[in-house]
Amino acid sequence: MDNSAARNKWMDREALKNYRHAMRICCMNALHVCSDEALSELCYDLDISRNGDARAYEHLLGGQCMVITSEPGGGKSYLMWLLLRDYLEDCRDDSDRLPVFLDGRDCGIVWDSIEKGIVRALSRHFSLVTEELVRERLRAGGFVLLVDAVDAQSETGSFLLSELYCLGHDTDNTVIIASRMQCDRRDFHSDFVYYTIDPVSDEQIIRWLERDAALRMIGGDERNRSCEIRRMPGRLLEVLRTPLFIRMYAMTAVHSAVHSDDWRILSNHTALLEAYIDMRMKSMSCSPENRDRIFAVLCEYAADSYVNGDSEERFLNWERSEICTQIEAAGFITRRSQTVHFRYSVFHQFFMACYLSGLSAEQLNIWMDAHKSDKRYDESICYLAGILANHCSQNWILDYLEQNNLRLYVKALAYGRNYAASEVNINFEYACHFFARVLRTYESIIQTHFDNIYRLFDGYSIDDTGKVCIRGNMNLRQRTLSVCMYNGSAEAKTLEAVVSGGRGIYRIEDKTGVSFDFEEHMIRNRRAYCYDLDLLTLGPDTAREIAVDMIRDQTMRAMDRKNIFDGHVDVLLAEYTESKLRRLRSKRWTGNSESILTLYTGDYDRIIHRLEQLSVTNIEINVCASLTALIRSRVDDVTELLDIRPDLPQTDLMLKQGRHSDRSEAAYSDRQLLKKIQRIWTLSDDAIRRITTEIVPALSAVRQPARKIGWVCRGDGFSGIRYIEVKTDEGEDISPILEFREDADRIGTFGDLASAADLHGTGQLQRLGKCESDVLREGTSILQRYFGDYVFHSIIYREVKRDFERLFGRR
Structure with missing residues (x-):
């Protein structure tokens, strides 16, 4: 160079x-x-x-x-x-x-x-x-x-x-x-x-193991546990995550003397690896000492590879021909996987699900109550839902998750696609059953998890009249499946199913291109979702997935409108009301009302009195009066919920000497700017916390409590904020920390700010008793984001929308 x-x-x-x-x-x-x-x-x-x-x-x-x-x-x-x-x-x-x-x-x-x-x-x-x-x-x-x-x-x-x-x-x-x-x-x-x-053969793996054992580079034996067990060589760790491990399960199936047609698979890793290595080494000239050493290191590695602590011997009765089919159907081999599906822990989760599927309903309910929120068992519960739905025609695990853990319910539905059907017999009876399942899931999720905001969904009215009805159509000629939810009268028919364009066996060979994309149609002022009919072959729970997809779409639309929580969260209500009053002040016919029609005065009665005095009567005035009265009934001092304005009398609104700027923040001193952003962060975090824990509690499962730490850079070339979010435990202080960078004037680029902030962040983490692994995320933002008419709406709805995306998954 x-x-x-x-x-x-x-x-x-x-x-x-x-x-x-x-x-x-x-x-x-x-x-x-x-x-x-x-x-x-x-x-x-x-x-x-x-x-x-x-x-x-x-x-x-x-x-x-x-x-x-x-x-x-x-x-x-x-x-x-x-x-x-x-x-x-x-x-x-x-x-x-x-x-x-x-x-x-x-x-x-x-x-x-x-x-x-x-x-x-x-x-x-x-x-x-x-x-x-x-x-x-x-x-x-x-x-x-x-x-x-x-x-x-x-x-x-x-x-x-x-x-x-x-x-x-x-x-x-x-x-x-x-x-x-x-x-x-x-x-x-x-x-x-x-x-x-190229893939490595079983024989090559055994030769490597035997060589390492002979050189005593993998050590100890089962009889002398005090011997040091060294880590396995990296190459072996790689190849043991390959589909060769699947063959271990198939090849170590133990024939049962009682059931001559059944094969039993060891689900315990130690026993499995012992049986596999023993079988593969029988034909090789490996000394008993080396074999013991190989057993020891492999079994020790297997025991350390999962954290569930369940190491009891369990046996599963399966037909020999079903072994590999079941493992592949569980999703261990997928084109999207990047070695993660070949970890020992994932196999443990799958075989644990197989064991759980043999429990009685009462036993399994007890186990679910104890472990429904333990994320270590997510994989097992998802596999369990698919196994029961596919083999036992039971849906009650999904019914349980539908009521108790929406996050895991959505994840389990996706796992069910691994048990897809190749053909479906479509007739009127099947259609009625299918659309009834869509309706039950739709109502159950909304009434259980979205009860505080249920009026935003199709089928529910503002005045709580009527009932939720569904109209569904399966059209074989056009290969479409349409669903429409609407609010019907008390006498209306709840379910209306139609099968058009023929009926009979519907078959699809290639499912790789099937997706949940839909087209929206308006029928009699009602929204109808139109899906590909091929969805029916994705799995036994497509009806549930369609209901979830409709709820996801309506929720995201509402989040884009940024108004569904305004009536529940005081800071959003105050900002919305102030924006309405600001718009009203701009009207020529309001007269000299600039200093009266604003919540910043904190005088509710004076605002309402001034609105009543206006000679013009229209809907805007009525809305402002109603909103002001609502805030008065809920908040004593509304000024604590509002942004800090520079156009009101303050004590330190002077810029540093020599600084000139035409940007929005130019009217704020450094101290006042810090105070403004600190208030926005604090009020926004409180609002988000209330939304995700009280209004929509299902979101608490996907939001990690965090504390925000930030540094403000303010220069003629660039103005912005660098911040990190640090995870917190229950009971810890979560109020945001914000500092002003005194050396920001000499920082030329945002990249320089990032490096400098990293150094400051390390010190803050040490003072809080945290380390770098506790940092959940980091980001940057320009100061302009904290100026405008709807600052709180923009921040709060953006964060909550991300939580909904984590809950439902991105489309």
Whole structure:
């Protein structure tokens, strides 16, 4: 690179040395490196190929851009850490390409661009790094970017790929990408070399284990538990997460002497691994001592891999032919999974669900009451709902969740799609049953979880008259399914089902393109949702999912209107009323009412009296009078619920000498600006807390209590806020903390502010007794966001809408 000294003042030799040392430690931890007595690292050969031809690991170190693919759990991450370690050795000074490791799972969550991801990865070691400096070094080709799991986030995967493509094609940076087998090589330019990692055989795994045991690098035995159990080598940890583990369950099925046609599967990990390794090693010349050592380390690893604490022996009776079918139907192998479905804990959850499915209704109700809010059992309960609905024709687990845990109910419905039907017999009886289920679910969820805001949903009237009715139509000719909820009279027919365009067996072979997208139609001033009829083949609980989807859509529409909580939350009501009075003050016929028609005076009677004196009578005046009277009945001092205005008499509204600005915040002094934002944060947090715990309690399951810590930057070039949210425990102070940065005037870019705020944030966390792992999220905002007519509405409804999206899931 040219002029490296001028471009890389932020990268001094000492910082680079510390960075290389820290990243080598990260590599060692990720790889779980094992070495022999001579401290030589044990080799776990990767079966790497290019266009079907075998390639050695050294071929990957040539500095070329490349894509590495494998089946889920095939060792991509392991290989990326190996490459990072070797590229770190080649980076000796600031003129060399700097290796940076990025996790694609964080794209769109922690960072939303390559530059921000690099800044986040480097900021702990290079305090002066900014996005602009990173962008300049990228243009000069000064990085080796290793991006793992690039397709893990379906929403941001294509965006990330396009950025990486441009970097690899248009610059001299080395870009190395790890992706699943499903990634099409045509997505990448010919500049990228395409490598694959082939699956490792069972025999190879056993040979590795036997070698490590013979070298006493995996230690101890079952009889002497005091012996040290060392961590398994990283390569073995990778390959044991592959579908090979599924074969362990199938191959270790124990034939029952009592039921000759049944096979029993060990659901306990220790017994399972012992049986599997014992079976695979019988044909090999492995000494009993080494076999014991292998048993010990594998069983110890399995025991440590889940946190439920349930290690009792349990057996499940299944037909041999159903074993792999059931495991695959549970969703362990999906195109969207990124090795997560091959963890031991997930298998434990699934087999635990199978065990629970054999309990009586009374026993299972007792267990559900004890564990319904324990997130460690989420997977088990979701699998349980699908198993019962598919095999036992029972829906009462979903009925239980529908009433007691809406978050888990929505998640369990999605799991039910793994038990999809290939064909459905559509007739009038089936349609009546289907739409009746939609209606029951719709009413049950609204009356249980949205009782305080039920009037916003279709079928419910403002004056509580009539009843909720449903009209449904299954049209086989047009392949559509339409549902309409409306408020009918007391004598109206609650359910009206129609089957048109023929009837009989409806079959679909390929379900991959089926989604819950709908079209909206208005029929007699009633909203009708029109879905694809193929939804009927997604699973046994499609009717429930349609009801949830309709509730989700209506809720999101209401959140966009930003008015559903105004009658429940005082700060929203006060802001709405003040905005109405402000609009009224702008009318010419209100006369000299500027200082009277405002809640900032706190004089309700004077406002109402002035409204009554106005010669003009219209709906605006009546609304303002009614709203003011409502606030008077609920709030003694409304000024505590309002934003701080600069146009009222204050004591310190002078800007610092020499500062000139035409922005909205220019009328505020530094102290008054802090006070304003502090009040907005405090009132908004209180309102959000009330909405998510009292008005819609179901939202409390998806909102983590947090305390906001922020720093205000105010300069002629930029004005903004940098903040972090720190999780809090019950009883802890949650009032926000806000500070003004005295050195903000010399901060030129927001990237500089971010780095400086990180340093300040560390000190605040220490004072609060927190650490970096307690930080839930971080963000930035411009000061302009805190100025306007509907500041509280914008902040509160935006946050609550995000909670609804977490509850229902994004469409």
